Amino acid sequence: MAFEKLKEGLQGAINGIRKAVVFDKKAVREYVKELQKTLLSADVNVQLVLNLSKNIEEKALLEKPPGSLSRTENIVKITYDELVALLGTGEKLSLSDGQKIMLVGVQGSGKTTAAAKLARHYKKQGLNPKLICADPFRPAAYDQLKQLSEEINVPFYGDQKQKDSLKIINEGLKHFKNEGLLIIDSEGRHKLNEELMADLKRVHDAVKPDFTLLVLDATIGQAAKEQTKAFIGAMPVKGVVLTKTDGGAKGGGAISACAEAGASVLFLGTGEHIQDLEEFEPKRFVGKLLGYGDLEGLLEKAKEIEFDEDSAKRMIKGDFTLVDVYEQIEQMQKMGPFNKVLEMLPFQVNVPKDMLQMQEEKVKKFRFIMDSMTPWEKENPMEIKKDRIDRIAVGSGTSPEDVRDLLNYYKKMKKMMKGMGGRNMQKMMRKFGGAMPGM
Numbered sequence: 001m002a003f004e005k006l007k008e009g010l011q012g013a014i015n016g017i018r019k020a021v022v023f024d025k026k027a028v029r030e031y032v033k034e035l036q037k038t039l040l041s042a043d044v045n046v047q048l049v050l051n052l053s054k055n056i057e058e059k060a061l062l063e064k065p066p067g068s069l070s071r072t073e074n075i076v077k078i079t080y081d082e083l084v085a086l087l088g089t090g091e092k093l094s095l096s097d098g099q100k101i102m103l104v105g106v107q108g109s110g111k112t113t114a115a116a117k118l119a120r121h122y123k124k125q126g127l128n129p130k131l132i133c134a135d136p137f138r139p140a141a142y143d144q145l146k147q148l149s150e151e152i153n154v155p156f157y158g159d160q161k162q163k164d165s166l167k168i169i170n171e172g173l174k175h176f177k178n179e180g181l182l183i184i185d186s187e188g189r190h191k192l193n194e195e196l197m198a199d200l201k202r203v204h205d206a207v208k209p210d211f212t213l214l215v216l217d218a219t220i221g222q223a224a225k226e227q228t229k230a231f232i233g234a235m236p237v238k239g240v241v242l243t244k245t246d247g248g249a250k251g252g253g254a255i256s257a258c259a260e261a262g263a264s265v266l267f268l269g270t271g272e273h274i275q276d277l278e279e280f281e282p283k284r285f286v287g288k289l290l291g292y293g294d295l296e297g298l299l300e301k302a303k304e305i306e307f308d309e310d311s312a313k314r315m316i317k318g319d320f321t322l323v324d325v326y327e328q329i330e331q332m333q334k335m336g337p338f339n340k341v342l343e344m345l346p347f348q349v350n351v352p353k354d355m356l357q358m359q360e361e362k363v364k365k366f367r368f369i370m371d372s373m374t375p376w377e378k379e380n381p382m383e384i385k386k387d388r389i390d391r392i393a394v395g396s397g398t399s400p401e402d403v404r405d406l407l408n409y410y411k412k413m414k415k416m417m418k419g420m421g422g423r424n425m426q427k428m429m430r431k432f433g434g435a436m437p438g439m
């Protein structure tokens with residue numbers, strides 16, 4: 001299977017750090033070393049590997065994990081982000097009938113196969129592809145594409161007697177009246193040389209395809225960079241079809257090399273058969289490599305709303321006001337039910353049941369009430385006596401009982417937070433990022 005070794009190596013590194021007893025410099029080093037070994041054996045450029053591992057190491061040790069991620073989860077997320085960045089932008093090729101696309105590349109890279117695979121792919125998407133064989137150099141090219149086109153029931157044009165590929169293309173376009181999605185399989189030569197490039201460029205400039213796709217053999221690994229650069233230098237390459245990713249361990253190196261040369265990989269060829277074509281999407285691809293099931297939840301967690309640190313600190317010290325309660329309520333609403341939030345804490349908190357079950361309605365009421373308070377009242381909730389309570393109730397369209405309810409909630413919260421004690425506070429602060437100075 002394609003990329004199996006890469007997958008094994010990456011998941012092995014992740015499992016290693018998951019099992020580590022402590023998340024420290026040594027564990028991170030170990031992880032990064034595994035990662036390096038894996039990427040290098042996939043033929044990713046050494047400098048890229050070094051940069052990537054340096055980034056991962058630094059971020060993993062210094063960065064505050066976002067959302068409710070643990071440090072171990074965060075290093076997986078950092079790895080994910082770095083790998084996605086390494087593998088390109090993930091552009092998508094959106095085609096329509098009436099357009100011409102031309103495949104270029106050296107001989108044997110898989111152009112003819114890719115032409116037929118793309119025809120099948122876009123036919124399934126409802127387009128009307130047509131195949132033109134414009135490789136007069138390889139005698140078997142005509143039969144090869146003709147046969148493939150019959151297999152997928154797609155119209156084909158070629159001319160075995162014509163030796164000028166531009167003439168074949170022009171005839172083919174005329175034959176198809178420029179209708180449908182015209183896929184042009186161009187000539188190839190044994191290897192990349194000036195003659196091929198000059199010829200291709202002449203044809204390319206005359207045909208003016210809407211998109212030019214470079215077909216590259218993934219088994220060449222990071223050497224894909226030079227080839228990509230050479231083609232980009234001669235014509236506007238929209239993206240790469242990377243073939244034979246099933247045929248070796250260097251596919252990862254080839255993808256990153258294309259990205260480095262400035263061309264996005266758009267498709268992966270994953271086998272000899274006509275259906276062996278995948279759209280390449282870096283995020284999905286890296287997700288699969290790292291084990292997507294886990295990663296999805298992890299990325300969600302990273303997005304979870306972060307606690308306002310100052311407010312959380314004051315709250316824990318018991319030094320907080322209704323302004324903080326207001327903020328916390330808002331944040332908790334975004335985070336989900338309060339009991340879920342408490343589950344994330346690294347220690348047990350005995351929270352009165354009625355606080356846990358604070359109903360949606362009640363939260364709304366509390367907000368109305370606080371909206372009717374003056375800034376001074378919100379800063380000094382303990383000073384709110386009967387007159388003020390009555391006024392706030394009228395202003396917020398609630399009852400004095402509701403206002404008292406909020407004030408009681410505030411008092412309970414304050415007491416609970418105060419009662420948590422130093423050690424727990426520290427743990428909590430670590431969970432919410434950043435240690436509290438002087439604690």
Ligand SMILES: Nc1nc2c(ncn2[C@@H]2O[C@H](COP(=O)(O)OP(=O)(O)O)[C@@H](O)[C@H]2O)c(=O)[nH]1
Nearest residue numbers: 107108109110111112113243244269270271272
């Ligand atoms: N395993 C594997 N073989 C492929 C793939 N794409 C093409 N090939 C094979 O590579 C060889 C050359 O392909 P071809 O399309 O003729 O290359 P062209 O000279 O660039 O047109 C053929 O034997 C194909 O069957 C792929 O994704 N995986």
Ligand SMILES: [Mg+2]
Nearest residue numbers: 111112135141
């Ligand atoms: Mg060919």
